[in-house]
Amino acid sequence: MNRDNEFFSLAAQLVDAGRIIDGKGWVPATSGNFSARLNDGNIAITVSGKHKGLLQTSDIMLIDADGNSLDGKKPSAETMLHTALYKRFSDVRCILHPHSLNATLISKLFPAGCVLENYELLKAFNGIDTHESRVVIPVFANDQNIPRLAAKVDRYLDQHGAIYGYVIEGHGLYTWGNSVQETMRHLEALDYLFDCEIRLHGVKKI
């Protein structure tokens, strides 16, 4: 597949993902941003300010590994959070960042991070084959200074190694995988598990 075909294939997958994610109510207003990495290291990413449930392939732009626009379009303000993850993890090919209600609630209820244990659905994560696993999703304070926020994520990853996603407080979730399809699987699993923790949190406290 030449680069153009690869770009349009990935753009179409991101458009489809947006429609499905919006159907679940996870990208209200024009929130969220999505990306996918090409074989040559450049990145297809949603442009700034579009409703993610109504994307067209022309709303997906091309940037290089450092986040520079390659087609004159304006990428999301949070582009550096994407490029930092792609630089760190060579096998990551897609990053999805929705603003699901559950991610925001998790960040307020579990500000020190969310521990997921003893769920069969943990097996949805690449490399996990038993519910007897422990997945930690860290929560970072929100920051409009994206380089500073990216550096904070980097320090966490330096200390803790690979994770399946992270939550920004009052903001949303970042998750990734080796394809759009795998990242969608991680996203569906995380939102479900967040929902479990939120629903059980209220009940346990009673």
Added chain:
Amino acid sequence: MNRDNEFFSLAAQLVDAGRIIDGKGWVPATSGNFSARLNDGNIAITVSGKHKGLLQTSDIMLIDADGNSLDGKKPSAETMLHTALYKRFSDVRCILHPHSLNATLISKLFPAGCVLENYELLKAFNGIDTHESRVVIPVFANDQNIPRLAAKVDRYLDQHGAIYGYVIEGHGLYTWGNSVQETMRHLEALDYLFDCEIRLHGVKKI
């Protein structure tokens, strides 16, 4: 675009908005009303008594800036709440008034008004560029006397300046923007943020 084309374009946008809003369950029964302002200052507004998820363009009528029918159809009983906002804010081009469950719950849980802080989604509002903002959505007591209710809203706006929307107790939300699209963005953001506040309210109290 001549006036007829402009009217039909706005009517079509309001019909589409109604279908999307009903899909979210925010206009049960025949509740709610929507409007958009034309360049000449007249207003396209939903007629009284129709289900907002099943609108046709013939269910959108034309009124002047004072709320007088220009085509013999009967506008919503709450028309004056629309015209008052258009008179005050020259840049407002659309007003949406759904009866979402979250708006009604907010009015019962936060009768003194709802304060929204520290959410990334606040950036969905025109003019806000950081989560470190404070948006107040006032709650007004319900009143079948619409001139009296409009006067109460006017007094609040005289004292507090521009806001992004207000809630009427046990009734629903009014929100607006410089286009149907921007108003939909404000609406999706407000409902999401109301949902956060409601869900966290219950939990915080435990």
Added chain:
Amino acid sequence: MNRDNEFFSLAAQLVDAGRIIDGKGWVPATSGNFSARLNDGNIAITVSGKHKGLLQTSDIMLIDADGNSLDGKKPSAETMLHTALYKRFSDVRCILHPHSLNATLISKLFPAGCVLENYELLKAFNGIDTHESRVVIPVFANDQNIPRLAAKVDRYLDQHGAIYGYVIEGHGLYTWGNSVQETMRHLEALDYLFDCEIRLHGVKKI
């Protein structure tokens, strides 16, 4: 319109209503039953045992005012609850009985009946023009003996006069109106108002 055309028009409206009601999750499994009265006093009613979201017009049968099958099909076991309401209220032309979760929860949380006050959406009910109204929805104990249950409803109506609907404990809602459209409006309003009461009930108690 001759009787056949009237029957098929009403049957089509009931099929459509079923699809919409199932879309909201209010008729799980094969629960619920719907009916509409013809000008000659006979009644179109759903046959027993079909999924209400997948109805075809052949799943709507014709009974007389006493509930006798006029076409050899088998009506719902709860047919007498329909015929009793049609006999009492000459202006009722449609009865909808879904099993919405909210109706079941209302019956468990408010076993003495649910009082709805100070909601704008009360104006969705025929004859109500202000939120300053009081609507009582009684709750009756469930009973597989339908004549006995119908008699209990009759006694309540003898004592209290017309109501907009009633709930059977752990079972579902009966509501009615002068057309399928009006009954759908009453149904959407009741489920919304039940949802408000349930959500606020939990919170008030905290």
Added chain:
Amino acid sequence: MNRDNEFFSLAAQLVDAGRIIDGKGWVPATSGNFSARLNDGNIAITVSGKHKGLLQTSDIMLIDADGNSLDGKKPSAETMLHTALYKRFSDVRCILHPHSLNATLISKLFPAGCVLENYELLKAFNGIDTHESRVVIPVFANDQNIPRLAAKVDRYLDQHGAIYGYVIEGHGLYTWGNSVQETMRHLEALDYLFDCEIRLHGVKKI
């Protein structure tokens, strides 16, 4: 109907069931598995690792009564839970195993099993004709050792006789019936009744 036609008919029914079940959010990521038994005793079952909302008939494979692949495809890791039920109950023709949130919550809130009583919707279960029935859905601890888990289910069934379904802790629901249609009815009823119990559990405790 010859065996090929029967297989494709059942495969199409399972594909349809998957789409409906995914629409309700009960098979997040690639979770869940479904099967249906042919007249000759062989079993059509979903292959491993596919999203159940996006199944194609080629994602349904054929196994014998002992779980051996008859077409070279790889069945779900939980196949033995299906074959054990088919061996025990000669009238079971379909088994559905979704991972609905409600099933997972039930397993955490009612680890000793969930008792369903005094709901009209109990009549959705084959053989039940009154709400005055008592249905127990046992909860088993999760186990990646499927033969060991199947043996635990077997011991329970030896002691307690036929049931309508069981829940695996933090995992999901198994339910069955004499056709895909009846099993869908049992599934819709169970999820509704679980939802009732979860919602009332929180409230009762307050």
